[in-house]
Amino acid sequence: MAMQFYASPEQIMRDRSELARKGIARGRSAVVLSYEGGVLFVAENLSSALHKVSEIYDRIGFAAVGRYNEFENLRRAGVRMADLNGLSYDRRDVTGRALANAYAQTLGAIFTEQSKPFEVEICVAEVGATPEADEIYRLTYDGSVNDEPGCMAMGGQADAIAGALRANHRGDMSLADAVKLALSALSSVGGEGGAARTIAANQLEVAILDRRRKGRTFRRITGAALTALLDGEAAAKAEEATARDETPKTPEPGPRKPTASAASADLEDKDPGPAGA
Amino acid sequence: MFTNAGTSSFTQFLSKVAPELLPGRRPLPPGLAADIAPHATTIVAIVSEAGVVMAGDRRATMGNLIASRDIEKVHPADAYSLIGIAGTAGIGMELMRLFQVELEHYEKIEGAVLSLDGKANRLASMIRGNLGAAMQGLAVIPLFAGFDLAATDPARAGRIFSFDVTGGPYEETGYDAIGSGSLFARAALKKRFRPGLSTPDAVRLAVEALYDAADDDTATGGPDLSRKIYPVVMTATAEGTHRLTESETAAVAEAVVAGRMENPGG
Structure with missing residues (x-):
């Protein structure tokens, strides 16, 4: 009979943590921050697909951030859970907090029960009616949840990036300022000898949760709109373009929401004026 | 259960984790159950030069009684397509909600929108799943129409698909109607439909057709001027789906009713 070597639980957990932490630190970073018009996500990503x-x-x-197959699995799980709850109850009953809790359970179980932990760090963000009401949760490989009001950074040299981000972040920033801040924070590390470097627009993945939209608020900012934002000159124009045809509306919870349909409120819009995608 | 590799289809996911949420998966006691639930009635869809127009009356009936005067049977399926439901109201609403989530789910999981034919095929298989209930009198028939973003010719971008209880889809040319008043609505459309209608003309024609259906079918409701209940009219064009406002449909419905004061046959 083969002898089993004894390893203390403490040692096992430490080894797993180290594995996960190393894997996450190897990757490129992502930042999430709230600004005046919503929540901004900026990730350094060479792939556009x-x-x-x-x-x-x-x-x-x-x-x-981290291993793609692992966080993609978590993302799909999140979409499934959100859609199931939205269908069973109502679209308003799907919250970021519930989702963060579910992710914490899943990641925690994987960390303790499986031989290899997920080498991922994820962020769940929910846009509120005001920047103060935005919720940003950080979930780490071991299932711990942190509420990060305002802004957060993960992956790569996350601490240095978060420091640069936090020093200049304000809730009432415009989109252009927020994108510039995110870019300067991301590029503040990783150059020769720890110096700053430049990141091209095509290496960035940028998306927002638009506070002023009804229904589905998620929008990607790509191509010309993104370059315009980064150049800063046409910033105001680009911001207008991302907000598209919609005149700013404050989100309206409650009684006007249709209950017969499971389509998002922007599709079921019964108000006068342009509706649709 | 959420983290299995699985598919991009929400209904397939449900069939694994919560089959009781799928209308076709519920055991039904034997016998005919047609009279226990309200029925939703007439829906019409018309191709216009900019896309499609879909309109539905607001009545649901239960035998000889009116179960609802203001039910809404036409809804957006996603940003570029519309779905109208006729048949057993409860199951129809449930299928419609499920279909809406199905399309949105696929879009979020895959990061791409299904083709219009893909959506129609998906809906067909969902209807087929309800075949058992349909044979016991709880049939649901949808009408599906949308703006085809992949169409090369903009004049052919508006497309309509019909279904039967065993599935489908059957692509229709120009116009179609479903529900108890569809015979009369379709007859009206047959005489009045012309290819290349402008959107306002198509809207007017849809409301006229619903009026004709209500004229001859007791289960279809005409415009209710005293209660201010008008048909639900939606369009799907290159700009996306759009529901006409209450005042816009009121204006069209009033014009149609005024026209019929002069000439009851239209």
Whole structure:
């Protein structure tokens, strides 16, 4: 009979943590911050097809760093859970907090029960009626949840990036300022000898949860709109373009929401004026 | 159960984790159950030059009684397509909600929108799943129409699909109607439909057709001027789906009723 070597539980957990932490630190970073018009996600991503930032539900977005297959699995799980709850109850009953809790359970179980933990760190963000009401949760490989009011950074040299982000972040920033801040924070590390570097627009994945929209608020900012935002000159124009045809509306919870249909409120819009996508 | 690799289809996911949420999966006692639930009635869809127009009356009936005067049977399926439901109201609403989530779910999981034919095929298989209940009198028939973003010719971008209890889809040319008043609505459309109608003309024609259906079918409700209940009219065009406002449909309905004061046959 083969002898089993004894390893203390403490040692096992430490080893798993180290594995996960190393895997996450190797990857590129992502930042999430709230600004005047919503919540902004910026991730450094060389691929334009494999997303690190995506939509979960009407007012909930998802960002992740680490191993793609692992966080993609978590993202799909989140979409399934949100859609199931939205169908069974109502669209308003799908919240970021519930989703963060579910992710914490899943990640915690994987960390303790499986031989290899997920090498991922994820962020669940829900856009509120005001920047103060935004909810940003950070979930780490071991299932711990942190509420990060205002802004957060993960992956790569997350601490340095978070420091740069937090020093200059304000809730009432415009979209252009927020994108610039996110970019300067992301590029503040990783150059020669720890110096700053430049990141091109095509290496960024940018998306927002637009506070002023009804229904599905998630929008990707790509191509010309993104370059315009980064250049800053046409910033105001680009911001207008991302807000598209919609005149700013404050989100309206409650009684006007249709209950017969499971379509999002922007499709079921019964107000006068332009509706649709 | 949420983290299995699985598919991009929400109904397939449900069939694994919560089959009781799928209308077709429920055991029904033997016998005919047609009279126990309200029925939703007439829906019409018309291709216009900009896309499609879909309109539905507001009545649901239960035998000889009116179960609802203001039920809404036409809804957006997603940003570019519309769905109208006729048949057993409860199951129809449930199928419609499920279909809406199905399309949104696929879009979120895959990061791409299904083709219009893909959506129609998906709906067909969902209707087929309800076949057992349909044979016991709880049939649901949808009408599906949308703006086809992949169409090369903008004049052919508006497309309509019909279904039967065994599935489908059957692509229709120009116009179609479903529900108890559909015979009369379709007859009216047959005489009045012309290819290349402008959207306002198509809206007017849809409301006229519903009026004709209500004229001859007791289960279809005409415009209710005293209660201010008008048909639900939606369009799907290159700009997305749009529901006409109450005042817009009121204006069209009043014009149609005024026209019929002069000439009851239209």
